[in-house]
Amino acid sequence: MARATSAALALLIFLLCRHVHADAGTTLSQGQSLAGNDKLLSANGAFSLSFFSPRGGDGSRMYLGVMFAKAAEPTVPWVANRDAPVSATASSYSATVTDSGDLRVMEGERVVWQTNTTSSAGNFTLTIQDTGNLVLAGGSGAQAVHLWQSFDYPADTFLPGMNITLARRGGAVVRQTLFRSWRSPDDPAPGNFTLGQDPLGSSQLFIWRRSEDGKDVTHWRSGQWAKGSFVGIPYRPLNGLYGFQLSGDPSQSNGLYYTFQRFNSSQYRFVLQPNGTETCYQLVDATGAWEVVWSQPTLPCQAYNTCGPNAECSAADHCTCLRGFEPKSEAEYGSGVWAQGCVRSSQLTCSERNVSMSGGDAFAVLSGVKLPDLAAWESAVISADACRQWCLANCTCNAYSYSGGTGCLTWAHELLDIYQFPSGQFPNGQGYDLHIKVPASALGSGSKRRTRIIVSVLFVLAVVLAACGFLMWKCRRRIRDKLGVGGGKKRTGAALMLRPATMKAKHDFSGPKQPDQEVAENGDGCELPMFTLETLAAATGGFSEANKLGEGGFGLVYKGSLPGGEEVAVKRLSRSSGQGCQEFKNEVTLISELQHRNLVRILGCCIHGHEKMLVYEYMPNKSLDAFLLIRRGGGCWTGRRGSTSSKGSRGGSCTSTGTRGSAWCTGTSRPATSSWTTR
Ligand SMILES: *[C@@H]1O[C@H](CO)[C@@H](O)[C@H](O)[C@H]1NC(C)=O
Ligand SMILES: *[C@@H]1O[C@H](CO)[C@@H](O)[C@H](O)[C@H]1NC(C)=O
Ligand SMILES: *[C@@H]1O[C@H](CO)[C@@H](O)[C@H](O)[C@H]1NC(C)=O
Ligand SMILES: *[C@@H]1O[C@H](CO)[C@@H](O)[C@H](O)[C@H]1NC(C)=O
Ligand SMILES: *[C@@H]1O[C@H](CO)[C@@H](O)[C@H](O)[C@H]1NC(C)=O
Ligand SMILES: *[C@@H]1O[C@H](CO)[C@@H](O)[C@H](O)[C@H]1NC(C)=O
Ligand SMILES: *[C@@H]1O[C@H](CO)[C@@H](O)[C@H](O)[C@H]1NC(C)=O
Ligand SMILES: *[C@@H]1O[C@H](CO)[C@@H](O)[C@H](O)[C@H]1NC(C)=O
Numbered sequence: 001m002a003r004a005t006s007a008a009l010a011l012l013i014f015l016l017c018r019h020v021h022a023d024a025g026t027t028l029s030q031g032q033s034l035a036g037n038d039k040l041l042s043a044n045g046a047f048s049l050s051f052f053s054p055r056g057g058d059g060s061r062m063y064l065g066v067m068f069a070k071a072a073e074p075t076v077p078w079v080a081n082r083d084a085p086v087s088a089t090a091s092s093y094s095a096t097v098t099d100s101g102d103l104r105v106m107e108g109e110r111v112v113w114q115t116n117t118t119s120s121a122g123n124f125t126l127t128i129q130d131t132g133n134l135v136l137a138g139g140s141g142a143q144a145v146h147l148w149q150s151f152d153y154p155a156d157t158f159l160p161g162m163n164i165t166l167a168r169r170g171g172a173v174v175r176q177t178l179f180r181s182w183r184s185p186d187d188p189a190p191g192n193f194t195l196g197q198d199p200l201g202s203s204q205l206f207i208w209r210r211s212e213d214g215k216d217v218t219h220w221r222s223g224q225w226a227k228g229s230f231v232g233i234p235y236r237p238l239n240g241l242y243g244f245q246l247s248g249d250p251s252q253s254n255g256l257y258y259t260f261q262r263f264n265s266s267q268y269r270f271v272l273q274p275n276g277t278e279t280c281y282q283l284v285d286a287t288g289a290w291e292v293v294w295s296q297p298t299l300p301c302q303a304y305n306t307c308g309p310n311a312e313c314s315a316a317d318h319c320t321c322l323r324g325f326e327p328k329s330e331a332e333y334g335s336g337v338w339a340q341g342c343v344r345s346s347q348l349t350c351s352e353r354n355v356s357m358s359g360g361d362a363f364a365v366l367s368g369v370k371l372p373d374l375a376a377w378e379s380a381v382i383s384a385d386a387c388r389q390w391c392l393a394n395c396t397c398n399a400y401s402y403s404g405g406t407g408c409l410t411w412a413h414e415l416l417d418i419y420q421f422p423s424g425q426f427p428n429g430q431g432y433d434l435h436i437k438v439p440a441s442a443l444g445s446g447s448k449r450r451t452r453i454i455v456s457v458l459f460v461l462a463v464v465l466a467a468c469g470f471l472m473w474k475c476r477r478r479i480r481d482k483l484g485v486g487g488g489k490k491r492t493g494a495a496l497m498l499r500p501a502t503m504k505a506k507h508d509f510s511g512p513k514q515p516d517q518e519v520a521e522n523g524d525g526c527e528l529p530m531f532t533l534e535t536l537a538a539a540t541g542g543f544s545e546a547n548k549l550g551e552g553g554f555g556l557v558y559k560g561s562l563p564g565g566e567e568v569a570v571k572r573l574s575r576s577s578g579q580g581c582q583e584f585k586n587e588v589t590l591i592s593e594l595q596h597r598n599l600v601r602i603l604g605c606c607i608h609g610h611e612k613m614l615v616y617e618y619m620p621n622k623s624l625d626a627f628l629l630i631r632r633g634g635g636c637w638t639g640r641r642g643s644t645s646s647k648g649s650r651g652g653s654c655t656s657t658g659t660r661g662s663a664w665c666t667g668t669s670r671p672a673t674s675s676w677t678t679r
Contacts, residue, residue, distance in 0.1 A: 030101075030124040033094040036062070040128045045069055046267065047132040049095075052076060053088060057186035061085035064095050064105050064113075065188075066132050066150065068267070072288035076188070077132055077157035077269060078150050081105045081113035083189040097124050101138050101147055117147040131161040131262070155188065156181050158270040160262035164205070165248075166197035167255025173199045175255055181272045193219065193276040202375065203246060203256055205230070207276055218304040219276050220297045221417065223370045226405030231432055232370040233296065234421055243562070266532075268293070301419045305373075308341025309414035312366065315422040322415065323364035324438030341414070346439050350395040361392065362443055363400075363435040370419035371401050371432050372411055381408035391437060399436045406432070531615055533608040536560065536570055543572065559618060567618035572611070 026043050028034055039050035048069040051062045055074055064080040086093040086107040093107045101119040103126055105112045121138030124147075128134055134150035151162045156179055158164065167175040176199065181191035192210040197203060203225050208216035223232025225246050243261040250256045262268070267283040280293040297303045300317045307319035308328075314320060321342035327333035328340040349360030381387050387408035391400040399411045418434065539560030540547045549557045555573040562568060606613040 026128055028095070028097055028126040030097050030099060030122070033096045033106075034064075035092070035094045040126075041069060042128045042130045042132070044130040046130060047128055049128045049134060051086075051093065051095075054186040054188060060088050062088050062093060063188055066128065066134060068132075068269075068283065070267075070285070070288055071283060071290065073290075075269075075290065076155075077159055077271075078134070078155045079188040080150075082155065084112045086112055095126075097126050097136070099124075101136070103136050103148070115148045119145055119147055121145045132159050133161065152177075154179050156191075156272045160260050160268065163257035163259050164197060165255045165257040166199070166201065166203070166250075167253055168199075168201055168250060175253070177257075179272045181276065182274050184274050191274050193272055193274070195272045195278060197256070197258075200374075201250060201256075202373075204373075205258070207272065207278060209276055220278070220302065220304055221373060222296075224375065224406050224409065226403065226432075228405065231406070232302075232419065233294070305417040307338045307418075309416055310342040310344075311338060312369065312418040312420050314420040322366065322418070322436055324436065324442040346442060348395070348437060349439050350392075350437075360440050361437050362440040363388065363391075364438050364443060366418070366420070366434045366436060368421050368423070369432060369434050370417070370421065371406070371409060371434055372399070372415040373417045374413045375401075375409040375411055377406075378408040378410055388435065391435070397437060399434055401432055401434050403432055531604045531606040531613070533606055533611060533613075535562075536606055536613055536615065539568065540570055543570075560615075569616045569618045571614045571616065573613065 025040055028040060034040065034049065034051075036051050039048045041048045046069055048067050049064070050067065052065050052067065052074060053059045053062055054076075063076075063082070063085055065076040066078040068075040068077065080095070080103075084105075086105065090107045093105070093112075096104050096106055098104060101117050101121065101124045102114050103117070104114040115136060117136060119138045121143055123140050124136065124138045126134065126136050131151075135146070136148040138145045138147055151159075154162060154177065158179060163177060164179075165175055165177045166173065176196050179195040181193040183189045183191040193207055194210075194216065195205060195207045198206050198221070205222040206218060207220040209219040211217050221232065222230040224230070228245075244258065245260065246256060246258050248254050248256045260268070266285070268280060269283075270278060270280050272278055277295055277298060279295040281290040282293050283289075284291050300306050301313035301315065306317075307313045310322050310325045311319045312322060319338045321327060324345060325342035326345040328343045332338065332340055378387065378390055381390050381402075384402040387400050387402040387410070390408065391397040391410055394410075394412075396412045397410050398413070399415055401409045415434075415436070537543060539562050540558040541560075543556075543558055547558045547560060549559050549569060551557070555571060558570045558572065560568050560570050604615045606615070
């Protein structure tokens with residue numbers, strides 16, 4: 001009796017184990033098949049490989065796909081037989097690794113899709129890796145061969161560890177990673193949109209749309225890569241938060257490639273949607289839901305060249321000719337159609353034949369814009385002034401831009417696709433200035449205007465200084481109380497200068513937005529990206545002494561390095577600082593609303609139990625004063641800023657443009673118009 005029971009138990013265990021094995025291995029070996037209900041699971045459990053039927057479809061079409069195993073809704077970053085589904089009613093379908101080293105999707109005996117790989121290595125295996133990469137390999141030991149990987153043939157999703165590559169030889173593209181959208185949310189067949197690097201080698205990312213006549217027309221571009229972020233995506237953390245980076249060598253066979261890393265705590269994916277929008281999602285671990293981080297293009301101005309040549313598209317989806325240009329067609333201008341754009345209203349003085357006349361030309365400055373397409377990079381020119389001189393001396397040069405991130409860019413062609421960002425949302429906190437060459441006469445009443453500007457600036461400065469003096473006098477005692485005499489320990493002086501907080505740029509890029517989309521679980525009221533404790537601990541070497549920058553009454557400040565290499569300062573508020581939850585939120589709200597050029601940018605925050613931390617941009621050798629002022633801001637500045645610190649202030653700080661229903665936050669009341677200045 002007992003023996004029978006234990007035998008039955010053993011059998012049961014055997015059956016259970018066998019089931020688990022068949023259902024959740026990481027590898028499919030040569031000769032084995034993955035049947036309709038089987039799945040492979042990556043070692044870390046993040047990805048699986050199985051047959052699926054797209055959500056929203058009629059369930060009759062089955063595809064072999066890589067899935068996010070921990071997402072609440074089926075999410076499929078890669079599909080094998082995209083345009084050749086197997087029938088759900090077929091008597092059998094499977095995925096098989098053949099004896100010749102080919103991965104095949106079979107419907108009965110019919111080959112529906114195959115990798116077309118062959119090798120004599122033997123011992124072939126198909127493995128789903130922790131990154132979601134599906135790898136077909138053969139042989140073993142020294143004879144191991146790598147035959148194929150799904151990351152080389154992406155579908156619509158860019159995952160950590162993947163490369164977006166462009167390699168050119170002699171001007172011709174020899175290798176280009178292309179993502180292709182699904183046809184519709186329930187049909188993975190290749191759709192009308194593709195994403196990849198600019199084949200001209202500018203390292204911008206482009207989305208193209210397949211038009212009726214089968215040609216690919218440009219739908220969107222990212223803007224130039226400026227050492228850490230794209231000029232057209234003034235949403236900073238591309239580099240800092242995901243380690244998004246450009247690597248490689250354009251002259252090598254591997255070419256130039258973008259890649260990013262996975263954070264342990266969060267899974268990100270960039271998807272090219274069926275409608276041509278590129279969206280970055282983050283998996284919320286607790287719920288398995290996907291949260292939108294940003295999305296482009298969502299506004300007409302973000303789409304490629306909405307206003308035609310030599311015009312700028314401003315936040316209110318309004319086209320305006322650049323300074324020195326006029327509508328090419330007045331009729332068109334009147335009707336609000338802008339395909340033809342603008343032409344010069346008077347010719348430049350500079351001409352190839354008489355360079356000495358170039359003294360008659362000057363530059364009009366357009367600030368805070370997405371720089372035009374088709375820039376040439378003058379790698380040898382390494383200062384703003386030299387860049388200006390270069391452009392002035394070259395009659396074909398229509399405009400230039402210089403910044404530390406981009407170097408000297410010049411434009412010899414028409415100026416295409418200029419987007420004037422809503423005020424205060426400048427990339428890298430500085431914005432990119434475009435200097436457009438115009439006849440000096442076009443700047444006209446420049447000197448009168450200049451005088452007016454100077455007078456107003458002086459007036460504003462005087463008012464601000466007076467206000468500051470008053471505030472400092474009022475705040476002085478409180479600061480002294482908090483910090484004790486002498487402020488902090490000696491390294492406090494390394495400190496920080498405060499720069500604009502443009503994290504609200506988020507609003508611009510995700511379109512109309514549910515306010516709590518970005519509110520992390522217990523970060524109520526915090527509109528900033530939430531860092532996990534784990535990330536910050538890793539960044540600061542476990543909050544080590546060596547990384548300590550300083551200490552004040554408020555707590556400790558550490559220097560840290562995010563996985564993307566970006567240096568940050570982490571302010572860890574001491575529990576005893578007495579800064580309660582509300583004060584913390586006030587500080588976050590206040591800082592993220594201040595749109596001041598000379599303020600350190602706040603990158604995010606972290607609330608974990610009693611731990612409260614703020615993450616700032618790290619700026620060595622700057623004064624701590626501004627930092628301290630901000631520290632006391634919640635208390636002292638509220639009167640002036642009115643609504644900033646109260647809890648329900650978010651509604652008050654966000655305005656809707658009305659026309660397109662998109663909202664962005666206005667920290668200043670500066671209208672979203674281009675700011676022209678003359679030089
Ligand atoms: C394999 O080869 C066939 C026939 O040339 C082709 O139609 C198919 O697209 C190839 N498969 C892949 C994954 O490239
Ligand atoms: C497969 O691997 C096993 C052990 O690793 C080895 O003994 C065998 O020779 C290999 N077969 C082939 C065809 O390489
Ligand atoms: C990405 O490119 C680098 C450099 O060429 C290479 O080492 C790496 O294996 C590539 N990654 C993938 C997934 O192909
Ligand atoms: C793709 O473009 C073609 C031609 O412009 C259009 O007819 C078709 O409906 C589009 N397909 C989808 C899925 O939007
Ligand atoms: C992060 O991931 C790496 C490799 O994926 C792993 O070795 C490490 O232990 C992880 N760290 C944490 C804190 O989970
Ligand atoms: C494109 O599709 C995405 C996902 O369905 C959606 O969120 C977005 O609003 C759409 N964009 C446009 C411009 O229709
Ligand atoms: C070139 O420009 C200078 C300065 O305006 C003028 O004096 C000179 O005559 C011009 N030369 C020619 C060939 O047009
Ligand atoms: C002027 O600019 C054009 C186009 O950018 C370039 O081909 C040419 O070499 C430049 N001329 C000089 C003298 O630098």
